[in-house]
Amino acid sequence: MKRPSLPSEIIIEITGRCRQVCTYCTGPRIPDVPFKDIKATLDEAAGLGVKAVRITGGEPTLHPDFRPILSYAKARKLAIILNTSADNISPAAMKTIIATVDVAHVSLQGYDEKANTAYTGSKVSFLDKMKNIFLLKAYLPVLWTATVITSDSERSLTPFIPLIKKINPAAWLLQRPISDSVEALKEMNPLFFRKLALEIMKIRRDRINAFVSNPTPLCVAGDLQIGKKVFLGARLDEGHLRLVRSARGFFKPNYFLETNLGRSIREAWEHPFLKELSGTGYLPELCRRCPVLDTCRGGSRSMALRAHGTPLAADPLFDPAMARKALSKASVSS
Ligand code: SF4
Structure with a gap:
């Protein structure tokens, strides 16, 4: 699989601090990254010609230099x-x-x-959060909302719909939890994701642009055409198009893969591990001949690591029987 000469986006974790305690969050609660280190990454990104940076945390607005960081970028x-x-x-931060x-x-x-409180433990008024969301929606070019999938999502997305319609985000990203909880793995199995994919197709008829983000095998939908519409795949993530600067000071392939790729963007982007991830040798044979391999990349390396102890293994949601069925359906319809 081809790699571009530069990442399209650098994600910078500027702090590990956060007010919330979300169920599936694995973010380390580490302190604020010094502004000088963040500046160095922004300088390198701009110097190399990288187009976009993502400022994240923890909760980035808690960083004491949050406003100067945005202005500098x-x-x-x-x-x-x-x-x-x-x-x-x-x-002032909103301004x-x-x-x-x-x-x-x-x-x-x-x-x-x-x-909201049940999932996040947030002590902040939901009304205040909504006010902020509507301000962001009114004044920024683009607003996305993101909701972590939970074990009842395939039945309980419905109560979100009136609110999502009011907010009208450019995209509603439903995030596959990257978790090593045995319970989550058991509950959020291929059948769960198949039902969720159908639920999302229904939601889309309401003109809500909903997707599953965080890599997920497209064939889990049982139909690659549906899989392509519902799952964003791994192509945009896991070191294929973007890199993350960890709050720990090194670059890594994504939020959930803590592989230390080095201290600069250039060094990280050339790292042999990313070249290995771009290969296909570690994927199941069905993936290597799959028509949507370029988008899917065999699902999540982060979940492969949690399930098999190595990112260079099959996604735990990969089900050979389901994949075979989806691939043969695709070859009949093409
Ligand atoms: S067969 Fe492999 S590459 Fe194709 S959709 Fe399934 S997991 Fe992805």
Whole structure:
């Protein structure tokens, strides 16, 4: 699989601190990254010609230099994506966000106060969060909302729909949890994702642009055409198109793969591990002849690591019987 000469996006974890305690969050609660280190990454990204940076955490608005960081990235002419819970944004921070950010990616784990608190443990008023979301929606070019999939999502996305319609985000990203919980693995099995894919197809008829993000095998839908519509695949993630600067100070392939690729973008992008990930030798034979391999890349390396002890293994959701069926259906219809 081909790799571009440069990453399209650098994700910078500027702090590990967060007010929330979300069920599937594995983010380490580590302190703020010094501004000088963040500047060095922004300088390198701009110097190399990388187009976009994503400022994330933890909760990035908690970093004491949050506003100067955004202004510095803007001055370096980088497009800025901001990941935030939008729980508690001061008027000054909101002003800077509006002046600098191109895309806000806002986590939305509940459709009302009770549901939001149940998942996040947030002590902030849901109404305040909503006010912030509508301000971001009104003033920024693009707003995405993101909701972590839970074991009842395939039945319980419905209560979110009126709120999602009101917010009208450019995309509603339903995030596959990257978790090593045995319970989660058991509950969120291929059948669960197959039903979820059908549920998402229904939601889309309501003109809601919903996708499953975090890599997931497309064939889990039982039909590659549906899989392509519902799952974003691994192509955009896991070191294929973007890199993450960990709050620990090194670059890594994505949020959930803590492989240390080095201390600079250039060094990380040339790292042999990323070249290995771009190969297909470690994937099941069915994947290697799959028509959607380029998008899917065999699912999640992060989940392969959690299930098999190595990222260079099959995604635990990969089901050979389901994959065979989906591939033969695709070859009949093509
Ligand atoms: S067969 Fe492999 S590459 Fe194809 S959709 Fe399934 S997991 Fe992805």
